[in-house]
Amino acid sequence: MRGKFLKVAVAATATAMLATACGTGSGDGGSDAGGTLRVYASEPAFLLPSNGNDEPSLYVIRQLYRGLVKYNAETGAAENDLAESIESDDQKLWTIKLKDGYTFDNGEPVDADSFIRSWNYAAYGPNAQNNGYFMKRIAGVDDVTSKDPDGDGPEKAPAPKAETMSGLKKVDDLTFTVELSEPFTGFPTTVGYVGFFPMAEACLDDVDACNETPIGNGPYKIDGVWERDVEINLVRSDSWQGEPGKPDAINYRIFADVDSGYAAFQAGELDVMYTLPPARFKDAKASYGDRLFEQAGDSFNYVGLPLYNENFQDKRVRQAFSLAIDRQSIVDAVFDGRYAPATGFVAPSFQGAREGVCTYCEKDIEKAKALLAEAGGWKGDKLVLWANAGASHEAWLQAVGDQIKAALGIDYELKVNLQFPEYLETADNEKFTGPFRLGWGPDYPYLETYLAPVYGTGADSNHATFSNAEFDSLIKQGDSAATIDEAIAFYQQAEDILAEELPVIPMFWRKEAAIYSENVDTFVWNQVDGADYGATSLK
Amino acid sequence: MGRYVIRRLLQFIPTVLGTMFLLHYMTSLAIQFSGNPVRALFGDRTPPPALLQAVTERLGYGDPCLEQKGNPCFGLFLDRVSGVFLHFDFGINMRRQEVTDLVANALPFTLKLLLIAIVFEAAVGIAAGVWAGLRGGSFADNLVKISTVFVISVPIFVLGVVVREFVGVKFGNILRDQEWIPDVIAYGFFSPGFKPDYPFASLLIPGMVLGSVALATTARLTRTSIMENIRADFVRTARAKGLANKRVIGVHTLRNSLIPVITYLGVDIGSAMAGAVVTETIFNVPGIGRLVTQAARTGESPVIIGVVTMLVLVILLVNLLVDLLYAVLDPRIRYE
Numbered sequence: 009m010r011g012k013f014l015k016v017a018v019a020a021t022a023t024a025m026l027a028t029a030c031g032t033g034s035g036d037g038g039s040d041a042g043g044t045l046r047v048y049a050s051e052p053a054f055l056l057p058s059n060g061n062d063e064p065s066l067y068v069i070r071q072l073y074r075g076l077v078k079y080n081a082e083t084g085a086a087e088n089d090l091a092e093s094i095e096s097d098d099q100k101l102w103t104i105k106l107k108d109g110y111t112f113d114n115g116e117p118v119d120a121d122s123f124i125r126s127w128n129y130a131a132y133g134p135n136a137q138n139n140g141y142f143m144k145r146i147a148g149v150d151d152v153t154s155k156d157p158d159g160d161g162p163e164k165a166p167a168p169k170a171e172t173m174s175g176l177k178k179v180d181d182l183t184f185t186v187e188l189s190e191p192f193t194g195f196p197t198t199v200g201y202v203g204f205f206p207m208a209e210a211c212l213d214d215v216d217a218c219n220e221t222p223i224g225n226g227p228y229k230i231d232g233v234w235e236r237d238v239e240i241n242l243v244r245s246d247s248w249q250g251e252p253g254k255p256d257a258i259n260y261r262i263f264a265d266v267d268s269g270y271a272a273f274q275a276g277e278l279d280v281m282y283t284l285p286p287a288r289f290k291d292a293k294a295s296y297g298d299r300l301f302e303q304a305g306d307s308f309n310y311v312g313l314p315l316y317n318e319n320f321q322d323k324r325v326r327q328a329f330s331l332a333i334d335r336q337s338i339v340d341a342v343f344d345g346r347y348a349p350a351t352g353f354v355a356p357s358f359q360g361a362r363e364g365v366c367t368y369c370e371k372d373i374e375k376a377k378a379l380l381a382e383a384g385g386w387k388g389d390k391l392v393l394w395a396n397a398g399a400s401h402e403a404w405l406q407a408v409g410d411q412i413k414a415a416l417g418i419d420y421e422l423k424v425n426l427q428f429p430e431y432l433e434t435a436d437n438e439k440f441t442g443p444f445r446l447g448w449g450p451d452y453p454y455l456e457t458y459l460a461p462v463y464g465t466g467a468d469s470n471h472a473t474f475s476n477a478e479f480d481s482l483i484k485q486g487d488s489a490a491t492i493d494e495a496i497a498f499y500q501q502a503e504d505i506l507a508e509e510l511p512v513i514p515m516f517w518r519k520e521a522a523i524y525s526e527n528v529d530t531f532v533w534n535q536v537d538g539a540d541y542g543a544t545s546l547k
Numbered sequence: 548m549g550r551y552v553i554r555r556l557l558q559f560i561p562t563v564l565g566t567m568f569l570l571h572y573m574t575s576l577a578i579q580f581s582g583n584p585v586r587a588l589f590g591d592r593t594p595p596p597a598l599l600q601a602v603t604e605r606l607g608y609g610d611p612c613l614e615q616k617g618n619p620c621f622g623l624f625l626d627r628v629s630g631v632f633l634h635f636d637f638g639i640n641m642r643r644q645e646v647t648d649l650v651a652n653a654l655p656f657t658l659k660l661l662l663i664a665i666v667f668e669a670a671v672g673i674a675a676g677v678w679a680g681l682r683g684g685s686f687a688d689n690l691v692k693i694s695t696v697f698v699i700s701v702p703i704f705v706l707g708v709v710v711r712e713f714v715g716v717k718f719g720n721i722l723r724d725q726e727w728i729p730d731v732i733a734y735g736f737f738s739p740g741f742k743p744d745y746p747f748a749s750l751l752i753p754g755m756v757l758g759s760v761a762l763a764t765t766a767r768l769t770r771t772s773i774m775e776n777i778r779a780d781f782v783r784t785a786r787a788k789g790l791a792n793k794r795v796i797g798v799h800t801l802r803n804s805l806i807p808v809i810t811y812l813g814v815d816i817g818s819a820m821a822g823a824v825v826t827e828t829i830f831n832v833p834g835i836g837r838l839v840t841q842a843a844r845t846g847e848s849p850v851i852i853g854v855v856t857m858l859v860l861v862i863l864l865v866n867l868l869v870d871l872l873y874a875v876l877d878p879r880i881r882y883e
Contacts (some may be wrong), residue, residue, distance in 0.1 A: 054642065123558035133598065136604075141592065152603070153595070154597060234829075235743070236644070236649075237653070237837070237838075238833050261743075264841060265828050265829070267708075267829075268739070270830040271715060272742075275715060275716050275720060275738060276723060428587045429582030429584050430581045432593075433586060436586075468592070468594075469593045480815050
């Protein structure tokens with residue numbers, strides 16, 4: 009391996025030290041050499057599983073900790089990791105058995121308590137943990153959070169009724185049961201998310217220290233401390249009983265700005281960069297060709313329609329809008345091909361996703377005109393297209409407006425001056441006066457995550473305020489189906505309803521793009537988790 | 548002198564309080580008009596109200612006055628001021644880190660960067676200015692004049708990016724392919740940004756970029772000042788006395804010429820701090836500038852207030868030092 013090894017590797021292997029010190033290292037040191045994988049990173053928000061929900065945090069936590077299940081790199085299917093079995097007869101009461109012999113880095117066993125402790129800590133309202141959101145299916149979650157009696161007023165929220173969720177019960181050291189408030193067949197697929205990872209008892213005693221110097225149970229452990237804004241070094245953990253990580257060490261170099269990260273990659277200082285600056289995408293494709301990994305990702309971009317506005321209540325109007333848009337031309341013209349047009353509501357890489365579900369997502373101006381005429385024409389004034397400011401949504405939204413204007417003769421204006429917090433508050437308060445851009449990413453690799461939270465009646469993120477009894481009932485049937493395959497059939501029927509009703513106009517899937525250096529032997533991209541550093545081997 | 552210093556120090560108090568209030572008012576207005584920044588943390592996922600509230604409260608954005616547009620939030624300001632001055636508590640950022648810790652982590656990098664910039668601009672700038680000023684109209688003079696105009700007219704964010712791309716990446720990659728060049732040069736000095744392995748060498752180029760604009764001004768200022776003084780009566784007298792040329796230039800001309808330059812360098816520490824915001828972001832230096840940029844992007848009021856207040860204090864202190872330095876350079880100046 010040419011170039012600079014980091015301190016860690018140098019200290020770890022004397023041979024590597026000699027090789028680099030002589031400056032002769034040329035990569036023929038053998039493929040068994042682990043080496044140090046140097047990766048691009050942004051500053052993580054938190055390294056505590058119950059609190060880290062942003063991409064940079066997840067990339068580090070996933071190597072430090074492991075959960076009940078892991079996701080297959082190729083298919084994204086959930087496979088037992090620390091769990092021996094996760095079973096249920098009624099999809100509501102789940103019994104989880106753990107494999108024996110796993111420990112945290114400090115020697116504590118990874119037992120039923122460690123999971124219960126972590127989930128309760130995440131859910132308990134006053135702890136204000138970002139991943140508390142993911143505990144919402146567990147019975148008793150309402151008792152561990154409390155609402156402020158006067159909204160945001162001077163009175164403080166009272167302490168919650170309970171400190172632990174009634175749905176979590178320990179059976180023995182390696183077995184516990186989880187009772188959900190509603191049946192959910194997909195539950196085992198959700199627990200591979202970072203928010204469900206276990207927590208050591210020593211960690212609970214001093215959560216802040218554990219955030220800085222994590223006590224993990226995964227294939228890697230932190231080397232030294234988290235050097236804020238500079239770097240994080242991980243080394244292979246001896247206490248890990250599973251399949252060991254490929255590199256000896258992982259060095260996360262922290263960048264505040266993706267352009268400076270790209271410059272470091274160009275200068276050979278990084279081995280993997282999981283994201284690219286949009287403006288350099290073409291350049292990267294030209295210079296790194298076969299070392300650029302690209303695939304349609306799972307972040308969904310849509311144009312929502314405010315169904316609380318009478319002009320959008322006729323589904324034919326919504327269909328006409330969708331038919332007027334040529335997605336591929338926008339992708340080519342505005343995004344340099346960094347997005348893929350959406351033809352459905354579920355990410356193409358997900359189990360149960362189908363191509364071409366949305367028959368109104370292909371440009372067909374004649375049909376659009378006919379549908380709009382059938383609906384009695386456009387009754388509103390100027391169409392107002394909404395997006396948040398400062399995130400470069402103007403260009404593509406303008407293209408959408410132009411296409412609608414060209415096809416249907418409806419004049420439009422852009423409303424793109426709201427900052428993100430205010431924009432989201434506008435969404436939460438249902439104040440949009442026209443089509444609005446928003447996105448959605450999956451919480452877990454199960455297609456339900458694209459359906460119920462966004463289109464279910466009264467769901468938190470249902471910004472279109474879509475409400476359809478048949479859709480709700482299909483989701484419910486899917487949730488309580490006996491197997492995942494049966495459930496998928498129900499969810500697909502529910503997706504068909506969306507394709508007909510179009511509460512939102514599907515636009516694009518963002519493409520994931522990663523580049524890796526010549527030092528990398530095999531680069532592994534996990535369908536669910538993204539770049540898998542622990543599985544990526546160096547030459 | 549002592550009374551003068553005390554008077555100046557007392558003047559710091561209203562300045563600092565005024566700055567803090569302005570910052571407080573501006574960041575509060577930003578929240579009042581553009582919404583709760585905590586909501587943006589959750590993005591597309593609408594958090595349950597109880598969770599949103601708990602996090603908002605925890606991060607210090609729970610004061611109800613932050614929802615009333617235009618309200619100057621005096622209560623919150625008093626809390627903040629008393630927190631800062633009575634408990635040395637500057638609050639926390641969105642990641643629940645103490646602002647004092649953030650500054651403590653970032654400050655060494657910025658100080659190193661500033662030191663490199665100031666030394667670079669003072670040494671090279673004054674040397675070039677003297678060289679040009681003593682030979683007015685010569686080739687040296689024209690060279691300095693043209694090159695400084697060139698540097699002044701390129702904004703620092705352009706210069707930074709160009710240097711990073713062409714010196715750090717392109718030229719650096721050529722050097723890194725040569726085996727005989729020491730690593731500290733190929734991988735450290737010519738790194739396209741700050742590198743933890745070479746904490747000093749990799750800061751040199753960012754420091755030079757930061758110092759470059761002020762370097763040009765320093766050179767021009769020294770040049771004019773030297774040209775002016777070299778014709779002054781006291782220099783002629785010194786020459787007439789038969790003093791050595793070295794002494795005439797070094798003591799009589801240069802020392803008097805440096806007064807405006809020193810003022811400029813002092814004031815420049817303030818603008819170099821502002822320049823660090825750009826340079827640190829381009830070269831990925833984890834210093835104060837990058838911290839402020841990020842805080843401004845996400846609207847983290849405690850960080851902005853805390854860091855900018857500290858910057859204001861630094862600038863005030865430096866200005867005071869510069870004023871005191873006048874007296875050292877020019878005995879005619881006295882402070883009563």
